[in-house]
Amino acid sequence: MWKEIKLLWTSDNLLKEAWDLTYEAIHIDAEMFNDAVEALWGENKIATQKLIFKKDKLINKYERDIRRKVITHLSVKGSKNLAAGLVLSTVIVDVERIGDYIKNMVDLTEMHPQKLTSETNAKVLHEIEDTLKRMFKSTPECIENGDEILALEIYSETREIGLTCDKHIKELVSKNHPDLETSSAALLALYFRYLKRINAHLRNIISSIINPYDRIGFKPKE
Numbered sequence: 001m002w003k004e005i006k007l008l009w010t011s012d013n014l015l016k017e018a019w020d021l022t023y024e025a026i027h028i029d030a031e032m033f034n035d036a037v038e039a040l041w042g043e044n045k046i047a048t049q050k051l052i053f054k055k056d057k058l059i060n061k062y063e064r065d066i067r068r069k070v071i072t073h074l075s076v077k078g079s080k081n082l083a084a085g086l087v088l089s090t091v092i093v094d095v096e097r098i099g100d101y102i103k104n105m106v107d108l109t110e111m112h113p114q115k116l117t118s119e120t121n122a123k124v125l126h127e128i129e130d131t132l133k134r135m136f137k138s139t140p141e142c143i144e145n146g147d148e149i150l151a152l153e154i155y156s157e158t159r160e161i162g163l164t165c166d167k168h169i170k171e172l173v174s175k176n177h178p179d180l181e182t183s184s185a186a187l188l189a190l191y192f193r194y195l196k197r198i199n200a201h202l203r204n205i206i207s208s209i210i211n212p213y214d215r216i217g218f219k220p221k222e
Contacts, residue, residue, distance in 0.1 A: 014073040018066045025062045025095045030136035036105040045109040056099040094201040101197045151209040158203035165196035
């Protein structure tokens with residue numbers, strides 16, 4: 001099904017423009033995520049926050065533009081290409097939501113101005129961050145090529161990240177790290193939560209390649 005949808009995207013000017021904006025928005029999300037991670041562990045928090053909020057506004061503009069292009073296309077072409085338009089509209093919502101959670105990450109720097117440090121959690125957090133950075137690079141390529149094998153691999157990784165985040169959130173909330181101050185434990189729990197949600201929206205995007213429209217965001221059937 002994905003190949004047929006992609007063919008429709010590239011054969012119609014409005015849908016192609018909408019797809020190009022979606023592709024660009026995912027790249028902007030990737031830039032925002034890299035900047036947010038650097039701000040949490042390093043310096044330049046205020047400058048980074050302003051830059052991320054500026055980029056998020058651009059993604060919001062892209063979302064509105066994509067909706068207009070899709071609805072204009074459907075108004076002119078009718079329901080023939082309905083599936084292609086619906087998939088685009090669904091994917092851009094997940095892209096926009098990723099931007100919102102990245103903003104939440106940056107908000108943590110205001111709540112906790114000091115550098116984020118945690119010997120107990122740093123290793124697993126960096127592993128999750130690195131995996132998500134790789135997914136941000138792989139996802140546009142996966143969509144472009146309709147690579148279902150790669151999509152299934154990424155989907156499997158997102159499930160593991162979700163479970164890992166849940167495990168560490170539970171430990172932090174249950175006060176299983178007596179060495180951590182309450183404020184630090186709360187900050188880390190929130191950070192794991194935001195990473196989990198970013199991961200979940202990436203999973204939704206990936207699922208659009210391997211699932212029919214009605215199952216986007218759900219586990220692929222065996």
